[in-house]
Amino acid sequence: MVNQKISAFSIRRLNPFNGVLQVFSTENARALSGNGVVWEIQVLSDTPQGLWANMPFNGKEFYIFGRWTVGSGLQQVPVNPLFNVRDMIASAEQLITALSPVIDDLPFPMADIYEQWLLDEQSLAPVALLTSCRNAGEMSRCDGAKWIAAERGDFSFISARLLEREQPNDDGYNPRVHASILEALVRHRGGQHHRRAWFKHNPDGTYSQCNEGPPKLLPWTFPELPVTEDWEDEEARRLVADYIAWRAPQLLQLHGLSPAIRERLERIAVTQAEAVERLWRLYPEIHNKDLLNSARVEAKIRSTNRN
Structure with a gap:
């Protein structure tokens, strides 16, 4: 070739x-x-x-x-x-x-360095990552999406906290109630006008503003994960924590996570052993190899028992 x-x-x-x-x-x-x-x-x-x-x-x-x-x-x-x-x-x-x-x-280097974030209506702090693209010219084609927790046909996000409050995930009308509650919570932070802005994620971890709007944000104001864990309300924090736990095996695929965040996600992710076994090849780093290897062995045993 x-x-x-x-x-x-x-x-x-x-x-x-x-x-x-x-x-x-x-x-x-x-x-x-x-x-x-x-x-x-x-x-x-x-x-x-x-x-x-x-x-x-x-x-x-x-x-x-x-x-x-x-x-x-x-x-x-x-x-x-x-x-x-x-x-x-x-x-x-x-x-x-x-x-x-x-x-x-694997994994290959991350290329989608242009990021659109939902911003808090009052503080302008980034709340949730809406979309991303590789080139500045693609931003206009990616603009305008509202934050979604799960696909419309995916009913697998179940919040332990909402179950404690006796809130079922299927109320007879909506089979993804917990995802809908989380989506409403996150979107509410952006206000009625769904405030958002584009930023360039620089190689050194800092962010540069791509369009006019709120003032340039400091690097440490951006969440490491696609949704912020900074919430004033304890119920909101617990709901977001349940979402992060649900997506932990996928979140470990992200580049640039701090050791503390990666270690925490690994401890959570191993409760979904089969997802870890499916995705581990795309983890840029592994903090606790023994822990993840144990989860992979568990996943293989489960697969063997099913067959």
Whole structure:
């Protein structure tokens, strides 16, 4: 593969937060993975419309070509016969040839350095990370999202504190009551106008303001996690703590966490042993290897018992 331009980076999966996505790309294909094991292979190809002589050419797009793992190789999905399958196979093979030697280098460097934060309406302190992007030119296309705790079809966030208060997660009308309560709590901090602003996350950990608005914030005012733990109300703090505990295995994928935060998340995450086993390859650092290895062993035992 001569003179192929290769790019390898990671981006956060936000709104709702669901870990970090690894991206490895060549000029004609890319591979995406949320766990470092299973990679979705996408190939750049002419759109089907452009392959008909009597139809307008619509340019090139990425199409899912298959899934690849080191152990199983490429499992190709059915491909529209209008595509040039031979070229797509060649592009996929070139991609996999380039990707295979760097699997052990995961995770890739974080690239989504432009961040949009929901701001507290009064103090202008950052409350929750709404979205992010790699380039300043992408900010306008990513603007305007409200903070989401979980996907609409995901009912798995259950707050221990809300259960203590006898608040069920399914009230007969809403099967994700706890997520809805958390979303309302976080959004309320931004006020009626949903106050937000874009910042650039610099390599030294500081932030630079990207647009006019509130004054430049000091580096230590930004939460290390995608949602602030700074709440005046004890009930709010406990609800957010439940959310962080629920997402701990995914939060450990974040770059730049302080040792104290990472150690705390590891202690919480091991209660979800199977999630840790699925995601650990994308942890930039591991504070307590013995603790996480024990969780991985537990996950493997559970998997064996099920089978």
